[in-house]
Amino acid sequence: MASVATEERVRDVTGAGPAPSTRATPELRSAVAGLQAAFDAAGLPLDLSGVAPVREERDRVVAQIDDYLLPRLAGLDGPALIVVGGPTGAGKSTLVNSLAGRAVTTPGLLRPTTRSPVLVHHPADREWFGPERVLPTLDRVDRPTTDHESLQLVASPTVPRGVAVLDAPDFDSIDDRNRELATTLLAAADLLLFVTSAARYSDQVPWLQLSLALERQTAVTVVMNRVPAEDMATVSPHLTRMLRDSGVAADAVFFVEEGAIGDGDRLPAESVSHLRAWLDAFGADAAARRSAVRQTLGGAVRRAVRVAAPVADAAALQVEAVSELLTVADKVYAGTAESLRGALHDSTLVRGDLMVRWMDLVGNHDLERPDDTLATVRKQLAGHDPGLGTRLQQLGQALDLALETLLVDHAERASADASRRLRATTHGRALLDWSTEDLSRPGRGLGSRARKTIRGWRHRFADRVAEVLGDDAAGPGREGRDALALALVIHAVSTPPGAGGQEQEGAGALVAEARDGVAKTLTAVLAEDRDRYLQPVLAWNLAPDAPGRLRAAARAAARTLDRHERREV
Incomplete structure (x- = not known):
């Protein structure tokens, strides 16, 4: 069982308070569905001047509504999805295996181009990850595949109930499809577990992905992996300052010393004991999970509302x-x-x-x-x-x-x-x-x-x-x-x-x-x-009337979210 101190740290990381009410979920889901329909109607087919970045933002929002918002609003009490992301070579898969207590995903530089993303969950939570739930556009498979359109589900009793861990492709992969998939998976996360290393933590591309998650107000926890013991005193405060300047609290940062990888492609248990305790405590604390979901959900809706304005302007030009x-x-x-x-x-x-x-x-x-x-x-x-x-x-x-x-x-x-x-x-x-x-x-x-x-x-x-x-x-x-x-x-x-x-x-x-x-x-x-x-x-x-419909739908979604959040206070 997690210690009291660890449980308190989970609350500090997620900002957890009393468990929120789900009374307004149908109303909010209806408002988000209306916003989705308005985005669909406000297509931007013509390559007018300046439309490309607006179209890209629109497509990202539409994808997040499909992959995350509507499935999550259909089941707020479902397990929190922790997406493990970061740059190549940061040791994400090894860390996932270490947290799961057994080999569930294959580490290696070739893995992102040879396997689908892996979602590890407790066997009792299997119903929450069917094709009608999170990431509904991805096929479900039970074994490794080369198909980028598939999601491999792995049931493991070593993962606590109430959470699931998804090993995503590298954000800076040389494979375009991997980068696109990594971005899609990030948008579906209730919490991003951003894994970097002492050698890669200041790289620009993965840092941009972390910034995108923070901009969306996604709940974030950062792991500095593979830190040589002699560098800990130097690297730790530097990364902490960088993250604090970006809005990540020091309590949301973990450090893992570099160590030998043992059998099952995982680190010794003592190397990740503090992370394992955090994961167990997070799974056991329904209020913490709901708070993370509430934060990420609200951020996603607010971002969709913000993006609606430039999309409506661009649609008016179309x-x-x-x-x-x-x-x-x-x-x-x-x-x-x-x-x-x-x-x-x-x-x-x-x-x-x-x-x-x-x-x-x-x-x-x-x-x-x-x-x-x-x-x-x-x-x-x-x-x-x-x-x-x-x-x-x-x-x-x-x-x-x-x-x-x-x-x-x-x-x-x-x-x-x-x-x-x-x-x-x-x-x-x-x-x-x-x-x-x-x-x-x-x-x-x-x-x-x-x-x-x-x-x-x-x-x-x-x-x-x-x-x-x-x-x-x-x-x-x-x-x-x-x-x-x-x-x-x-x-x-x-x-x-x-x-x-x-x-x-x-x-x-x-x-x-x-x-x-x-x-x-x-x-x-x-x-x-x-x-x-x-x-x-x-x-x-x-x-x-597509631009006007989109503006009206955005206003309705913003008002509904505001009412929903006030009821939860």
Whole structure:
């Protein structure tokens, strides 16, 4: 059993007081979940000036909410997770084995790149470390693995109930994935046991990680490991001063003299007896554990609230940029759609191959009245020409190609114009560079989509012609129906509106319907091509109210945390 003095030191290290109430946990968890949703909605997809560090902070906060805050708020009374971190060569794994009383993790310079992190817990606490609990994004395994996405669970009765010890990768590892994982594990710690050595304690990279933990108000205990006995008088006060200047109390610092590593990759029991007593006392003292959790939890929420402000500001710039993008794109494509409709009315579409095949069918291009056009086509159909079906099919293909070419030509002009105008705006270049495709050209496959859409509309219009004129108007079969529909469409795009009298009924009304249908079909395909500029909105759900939602969620979380902490005093 831990001594009274050791128990008092545990309280000094963690600032423990009376066990806090958990009454406000559901309310606080709901507020943090709302903050998480607001962060998710405030995506920062565009590489605008100055956004990179804000995006990095946002991603860290979102990860800590997922990996620590929400799981911890779901079980405040669960075991405290002690994450053992520090620089390469500090002896973290050997220290973990020494505290556990047996070999549970493998020391060595190669270990961080060959094994997953190891979480050692008392067998009775196993339920607290399932995949729905802390670090839910990591798979649970029961043996060493090379998978960085896994967490090895080791049950050991030598670890006191109420705590778990996690051996993390090195913060200064040469492996990028190890450094990222170490940062993730640090964010999930209830208490950071920062292990350094006499040779490494002033190194900048691990010290930055310690500073990050302190900035988050994570409960911290520091171990100076592998201190030569002759250097203790020099190193001890120096490290203590450095830590005190950073906000770590002297009572939260332990020193372990350098010693021989025995069987089981651990130090002699007497070398770590004071640390072992601290761990036992911490596990036995529910108030101390809860105080550490309360400190770390509150610090994590407050950090999320602080980060929300710059993220909301950056998201507002993203919304402004997307709005600028859509305004330019809408203006350009609206003008192009108007130009496209005009081109369908100026009779220049019927030329080239389409003109040749049309003349082959009607014999006279100067048919002004749609009734004359239909009469000419009916005459051709009545002639029982065996090659008429092929000629009609070729005419339809020529019409589809002419309409497709007209559309693609306008789409090319629109995309080039929109790209040019966007690059002249404040954020346009970032928007264009973000897109997964070249927005200065029409979308891939536009021509084939246009052809398919036009053909589908012509078939529907043929059914409409049969409905208005009667199934027998052109003779039996689909061929006659398609022929009349083709003739009416070509008449519609080769004559301006109102030509040849009023288009109010019969064939004239069908010509007006065809003219309107062609225009709507082509402009709809053009609008789909414009919708590529909506990618940032659709991909990240970057709603205009996202910045305001994030600010409101941060205020709500801050108020709820304040009420929660007042109730615990």
